[in-house]
Amino acid sequence: MPGSRKSKKKRGQEAAPPVLVARVNEQVALEVYANGKVGTYVDGYAFEIGMISPGSVKRAQGLSEGLPVGSFSPARKPVDREIEALARHLARRGLLEYGLAPPGGDTVVAIEPQIPDYWPQIAKLGNADIVVLSRFAYLRRRGSDLVLESPRSPALFRIADPRIAAALAALTAPQKVSKLRQEKDFVGLALLGLLVDCEILFKAKPKSDGLRPDEGDENLVVWDFHDLLFHTRSTEGRQANLLGGRFPYVGKIAPPPAVRAPWGGTAIDLQGFAGGAASPLAALLRARRSVRDFDEAKPITLAELARFLDAAARVQSKWTTPFDFGDGTVGPDLNYTSRPYPSAGSAYELELYLTVNACEGLARGLYHYDADRHALVPIEARAPELEAQLAAASFAMDTPGLPQILITIAARFNRIAWKYSALAYSLVLKDVGVLLQTLYLAATDVGLGGCAIGTSNIDLFAKMTGQPFHVEGPVGQFALGRGAPEGLGELPAGHR
Ligand SMILES: Cc1cc2nc3c(=O)[nH]c(=O)nc-3n(C[C@H](O)[C@H](O)[C@H](O)COP(=O)(O)O)c2cc1C
Secondary structure: OOOOOOOOOOOOOOOOOOEEEEEEOOOEEEEEOOOOEEEEEEOOEEEEEEEOOHHHHHHHHOOOOOEEHHHOOOOOOHHHHHHHHHHHHHHHOOOEEEEEEOOOOOOOEEEEEOOOOOOOOOOOOOOOOEEEEOOOOEEEEEOOEEEEEOOOOOEEEEEOOHHHHHHHHHHHOOEEHHHHOOOOOOOOHHHHHHHHHOOOEEEEOOOOOOOHHHOOOHHHHOOOHHHHHHHHHOOEOOOOOOOOOOOOOOOOOOOOOOOOOOOOOOOOOOHHHOOOOOOHHHHHHHHOOEOOOEOOOOOEEHHHHHHHHHHHHOOOEEEEEEEEOOOOOEEEEEEEEEOOOOOHHHOOOEEEEEEEOOEEOEOOEEEEEEOOOOEEEEEOOOHHHHHHHHHHHHHHHOOOOOOOEEEEEEEEHHHHHHHHHHHHHHHHHHHHHHHHHHHHHHHHHHOOEEEEEOOOEHHHHHHHHOOOOOOEEEEEEEEEEOEOHHHOOOOOOOOO
8 A cells, every 4th residue: 555654665675566467448348258269348349359279268368357468478388379369469459458566456557559569568778777758758637547648659658656657757857777766666667668668768878968859860850749749649540549520529519500600790792793604713613522432444544643643743843042041151952842732831741652542554552653753653562551541541431432542641741840840730731731622623624533531540651651650651641533423523614
């Protein structure tokens, strides 16, 4: 019991190390039957997991209350291997969490994975190591819990003991592990190692102040805290929260109106000014609409794709200008391009990646659009990842078929953050908006159909391209193809 005489610990005397246990999370009921059949109930739905040998049933049942991770991983016996495989399977489905508890005591820290691949690893720390909190780490209240998170971390830490929160607060400055171990409320090497593995703490170099330039490479240095948090929280792949149009306030708040209530002043009627034939631009704007179903019998052709990309995204000119410090001195040369759509500061940080499902004249696969050379460059990506990306797009559009081409708009964050820092991510999203409209109009003009997609999976894209999520990653998507015959609607003359 905290504060009892028994638990009082003298300075410099470490308590017994806490045990790391794995267990199914609160939303899950695990069923392991005597014949070895394993299933789960989540939100009232039953899911089959598979079979284990009858000899492993009792241990597998332990995953309901918590099994020490060290008792089965790394596996020493065949039964350990079976339990580890089951635990990893449950983990990949987001059904497992972990807890740190002193032997025989209550959990002091629970670990909630945020990505399916998370598996707790305790980074090795020696007495000479120096650790410090990442500038991206934060503690906040979630319901009645205190949680420690970071947009860099693949897991979230629920802190049940306030003394641990207080001890972590002391890590805002670099601390030597040997010194920390002397503290009365030392959090333990296991927790420090887990936090280092999750990049919530990082090992600092001797004499370092642990500030921004010391954490990560230059691609990380340019990120501000709020921007990286916004990026990881408004996309899929690196957080466990559910996203999408979930209508969480139905029945609690009245639906806001589609059109704003008019202001009280006398309105000046503009309708009398309309007249004459609609300009080609006005006609194109009116013809544009979202097309979610594509013609399976008639895929888009490579020639159409080339015209579409040329109209919407090709580099039109390039120029270089020296950086001007404003006091008569100049710095490095800065390179710029112009393209058909506007971009904050002419940064043009957005790149187009094409996941091609069906295109006449172009093999299925992932390509980067080289906007300067007006060329498509293939990127080797695994088939299941291509499928997963296309299927997620269909799901977002609530349509049974796959898009013929899925365009992922990815941002080279450092290109824009190097200049704008705190504004950078908001500018990226504004740039995505104008690019999406340009893609819509170019598709309509070429006689194709398309639809913007509001979510993207930043972890999946990182796996497909090998680019870390903070270096270059998805900020928007656009499904493209030849609309299914009934989905094309009326297009004005000249726009078929
Ligand atoms: C930023 C943005 C995100 C969108 N995300 C989705 C999406 O995820 N799924 C979808 O079916 N439509 C999506 N849309 C399309 C809108 O639903 C569509 O533009 C809107 O219903 C108006 O219809 P219209 O485009 O045919 O005029 C998105 C549009 C925008 C601009």
